Amino acid sequence: MEVITTRTLKERLAELQGQTVTLQGWIRNHRKQKNMGFIDFFDGMCFRNPQVVYDNNLKDFAAVQSFHIGSAIRVTGKVVPSYRDPETPEIQASEIVLEGDCPEDYPLQPKKHSLEYLREIAYLRPRTRLFQAVFRVRSVAAMAIHTYFQDRGYLYVHTPLITGNDAEGAGNTFTVTTLKPEDQGDPAKDFFGKPTSLAVTGQLEGETFAMAFSNIYTFGPTFRAENSNTKTHAAEFWMIEPEIAFCDLQQLMDIEEDFLKNIVKTVLEKCGDELAFLDKFTGGGLLDKLTALAGSTCARVTHEEAIAILRRAMENGYEFQFEPKFGEDTAKEHEKYLTEEYFHSPVFVYNWPKDIKAFYMYQNDDGKTVSAVDLLVPGAGELMGGSQRETRYELLTKRMDELGISKEDMYWYVNLRKFGGCTHSGFGMGFERLLIYLTGVDNIRDVIPYFRTPMNCDF
């Protein structure tokens, strides 16, 4: 008897039809009739799960009827067509063996549990249909990202997580230490002989590799000790940070656009069943949104143009809570208007006011703006942030001085501008922000296996 997974069953369905196979997995639901039983079976390898049907000819019929929801079982049976769904067969069981029992007070019951409740049992929620969909999309999207870059010759770089830099000047970092309480305040005694923290970006180290391999990307965890309890903030999340040599801001937008569409298309193609479920679960519109994005062209406007559009809307009676102002940051409602009301497409907003952006961004000739770009997408707001980097040694170090960032500590970063520097650009994308967009699930806590937020570090 061939032991197979539901994935194999799907892939080789035509060939396996009418054959006897063995599957191993869990009982999601179990409905019993006097002389029959129906088991919603899953092994997590395929989103569409075959129903297992058995009748009272089954050896141990009575015992099998007592199998609880949540139990692990081994099922042997014949693959037969299902009248419910031509793509997912039924298994006519000839044997069902209990691998691992599950008590009746199992926390996951075949009913609708709230997302909040499921967070409390985060170690069990991957067994629900919702999280089977979400975490498969997560895995497939991660692979799509690697494939996109590797197919194009980008080098995957593991930038360090423990760092002695406070590079972005972002503050809000986690301290990493092995100091005992009595040695506090004596960094020389610490593991690295100096204060260290968890990295908030891998970009700066990424740039050092772009100056050697031209095209590189990072994909790793990132940490922010921000004390904010919103739907989109977590203290630990994953980021993708590509960096491209000999690439200016307009070329960067080309890459971002191609990248995003490619990832969306791949996930649409590989996770059709998961996305169809998520589309229903999240109230509809998800598949339409993703399909539209894959076929759309991203608009490109300067920050100044964007503000002008917003102000015109305001003058024409559109009501914003916050007034859009030249030289200032945009609010979520502004992003929403631009993508959903005005352009009906993703929008690159570029050339941002210098004072609200980071020190390493290319300073434009106007003296007021930098070559930064945010990609706004309908339904999710800012998805990527990038810039052409300041490659002129004098301008970079002057800006660092102004902002109190030590060019001596960061000698290796500024030296990139002295040792064969070139025009280069890069962007960052929070992986969970992409997943919120791809799954329609709107809370970051529900797209991460085990979320870390203020006062929450369970499992």
Add this chain to the structure above:
Amino acid sequence: MEVITTRTLKERLAELQGQTVTLQGWIRNHRKQKNMGFIDFFDGMCFRNPQVVYDNNLKDFAAVQSFHIGSAIRVTGKVVPSYRDPETPEIQASEIVLEGDCPEDYPLQPKKHSLEYLREIAYLRPRTRLFQAVFRVRSVAAMAIHTYFQDRGYLYVHTPLITGNDAEGAGNTFTVTTLKPEDQGDPAKDFFGKPTSLAVTGQLEGETFAMAFSNIYTFGPTFRAENSNTKTHAAEFWMIEPEIAFCDLQQLMDIEEDFLKNIVKTVLEKCGDELAFLDKFTGGGLLDKLTALAGSTCARVTHEEAIAILRRAMENGYEFQFEPKFGEDTAKEHEKYLTEEYFHSPVFVYNWPKDIKAFYMYQNDDGKTVSAVDLLVPGAGELMGGSQRETRYELLTKRMDELGISKEDMYWYVNLRKFGGCTHSGFGMGFERLLIYLTGVDNIRDVIPYFRTPMNCDF
């Protein structure tokens, strides 16, 4: 004029022969004759780099002759065959433009620098041929690992890095905190409201996902605050930890063997040029070793059999520094003897003495051993460590009690044994250990972009 990379040049060489192209990259070496010049050019996209040749017909000939090593340039020229190497053409330059200058005291000169020196300029070493090879192998191997698992339906899981568990009881963890000095000792005031540290493994969380998706893997950073300065220890490294439901110890070995051979074959196939260079650089034997591994069958012996083999060798006059003893761990010299002298192949050593292995391993009927397995490979020793997991609730919790590991804190882990548990197994592989094996470079500091070791946290 088409702007291309050296990767495109290699892929489309036949078509581009005789055409004029533009390349962008850096000068690795520059040899000048009276009426000619030769530039060793690289852009990091392909290990084999074309030589750029120019003569005094070139516009700005004198200026170009003054271009320094390390400078970024844009080269336009005709693709012509090279007499040195049929696979790598030369570029007969019609224009060479300086993108970014480099001073003459550039720390990377075209001579042999010591590895120790290169570690001090780790932000520049990716530009050397050695590190172009090492980090390309690193990137390709990472992708091969993802591809192996994704092709087989494994779910990629990002297990948390910040954890409240001290799961393996391994000690030696880094504390993660936002406590100010004055709040030390008051974990309730810390970011998560309790003491947290950096994870030493993702296995336990991985198991929770294997109980939902059957086959899963992790690939992420891992941290050990071990104060050891050896060639194989780093405080921050990357690990791969697959976990497989409905899989026993023998099946696990099948998977480990197939996985390892597959990765080695993929890297041999995709990094031929890099490995040929590394083979020479490391004194020869690397390609033979890898090719042999890809075609070998791994031996399988119990720990008891392995000790018996070692003791027989000792009795026959083979000299070990440490006596091999039943019930005790093996030393590096023992591993070397088993793989290189006795089996001439990789060796799985399984059924290890219970007392030297972790609490979660399946306890064998003999009462003395657990279903653990180490994979030893010729030339590198232990490469993977795995086990069938203890799935019997009573035996697991009894063992945790014996070792003082709180089953209350770890309720979610032990509950996996109550809620539809099943036979399952998994292994861990340190990514850098694999890279040491694949590249022949013997120091972990030289296979990580920026290494973190005691008193070292630079860049």
